[in-house]
Amino acid sequence: MLTILDRYILKRYLVTFLGMLLLFVPIGIMANLAEKVGKIIDNEAPLAEVIVFYGNFTLVIGNLLLPIFLFLSIIFFTSKLASNTEIVAILSSGVSYWRFLRPYLIGATLVAVLIFLMGMFIVPHASIGYNEFEYKYFKKGRKVQETSNIFNQLNENDYLYVSSFDPERKNGRDFTYERFNEEKKLEWKISASSIRWIEKDSSYRLTNYVKRKLRNDVEVMQTKRRLDTVFSFKIEDLTPVSYVAETKNLFELNEFIDDQQRKGASNINAYVLVKYKRWALPIAAFILTIIAVAVSSVKRRGGMGLNLAFGIGVAFIYIFFDKVFGTLAEQSGFSPLLAVVMPNLIFGVFAVYMLMKAKR
Numbered sequence: 001m002l003t004i005l006d007r008y009i010l011k012r013y014l015v016t017f018l019g020m021l022l023l024f025v026p027i028g029i030m031a032n033l034a035e036k037v038g039k040i041i042d043n044e045a046p047l048a049e050v051i052v053f054y055g056n057f058t059l060v061i062g063n064l065l066l067p068i069f070l071f072l073s074i075i076f077f078t079s080k081l082a083s084n085t086e087i088v089a090i091l092s093s094g095v096s097y098w099r100f101l102r103p104y105l106i107g108a109t110l111v112a113v114l115i116f117l118m119g120m121f122i123v124p125h126a127s128i129g130y131n132e133f134e135y136k137y138f139k140k141g142r143k144v145q146e147t148s149n150i151f152n153q154l155n156e157n158d159y160l161y162v163s164s165f166d167p168e169r170k171n172g173r174d175f176t177y178e179r180f181n182e183e184k185k186l187e188w189k190i191s192a193s194s195i196r197w198i199e200k201d202s203s204y205r206l207t208n209y210v211k212r213k214l215r216n217d218v219e220v221m222q223t224k225r226r227l228d229t230v231f232s233f234k235i236e237d238l239t240p241v242s243y244v245a246e247t248k249n250l251f252e253l254n255e256f257i258d259d260q261q262r263k264g265a266s267n268i269n270a271y272v273l274v275k276y277k278r279w280a281l282p283i284a285a286f287i288l289t290i291i292a293v294a295v296s297s298v299k300r301r302g303g304m305g306l307n308l309a310f311g312i313g314v315a316f317i318y319i320f321f322d323k324v325f326g327t328l329a330e331q332s333g334f335s336p337l338l339a340v341v342m343p344n345l346i347f348g349v350f351a352v353y354m355l356m357k358a359k360r
Helices: 004-042 047-083 086-092 098-139 250-261 268-296 303-331 336-359
Strands: 147-153 160-168 171-180 186-198 203-217 218-227
Touching: 004 047, 004 098, 047 098, 047 218, 047 268, 047 303, 086 098, 098 250, 098 268, 147 203, 186 218, 250 268, 268 336, 303 336
Parallel strands: none
Antiparallel strands: 147 160, 160 171, 171 186, 186 203, 203 218
8 A cells, every 4th residue: 555655655656757757858869850850851761661660669778768757856865865865854754765765666667567567568669660660761772671681581392592682673683492302302402494483473483483393303304485373382472581580579579589599590699688688678767766765865975966966977878788798699609588687687786786785
């Protein structure tokens, strides 16, 4: 049951957090718009698409920064409580520091649930429109997909290869499809000078089709100038977009990662990293809450300004660690799980240290 103290602190907690969002999100939108307005005008992006993009931008970027906004808002209002000697009065009345911390943890739980629901189910949908607009108008010429020397293992026995792929026209050059038996011996091999996805028929068109099949060590060859056929793989299996993991909800992402692991995808770490980061963000809300309370609950000569300066510094260091470990996981053999755990572990230890220090 919430007491008067719980309701008082929790109200200040949530109101300040909401105020921080309403203050900084529009600033973020205006800063991004000021940077990109030239490209928007040059590329003649429709107004409706721009409005939708910035709606998606708010969800995608806002969700990543929610723990930071939470951290700064706690420092802001708790520093005010400390400067008004309210915290001293609360603790002097017999309330323990752990009891004083309870409404903060309740607020962190509410925000963590919001971060979880947004990250797992809402933001992935917004990420589709956000990334499509980015690559269409802001990142023209940048590769959103691998387009050359694409090798893909569909399952334990089937392998695909195309020398080049055009994502817009949905066709590939120098297509090869091989199937091996349980003894890893080649059963048959299909090759074609080109493969094209025919959307209206949900089929593939092969040009200069050749199929070689081994029967009792005898090779049987079948050729056709053109063949329309169906395959078990999807056109996306040839080369998924680089941001594909960001566009899938919790259940879709788990299925996608399992599928990519089964195929032996080379960039699997990037997908797994996205998954673990979604779980790590709610945990970060608790860690940053504890650090913020420990830092700002003590009355200091520098007051709120010193506490906010410290908070901004901690936020930048947290983002720095997150980026460094994330890059290591994506571009090397570093474990994605460790890449996500390490920043929270480091700041978790720091949170315990600061809490013990503030409690004394």
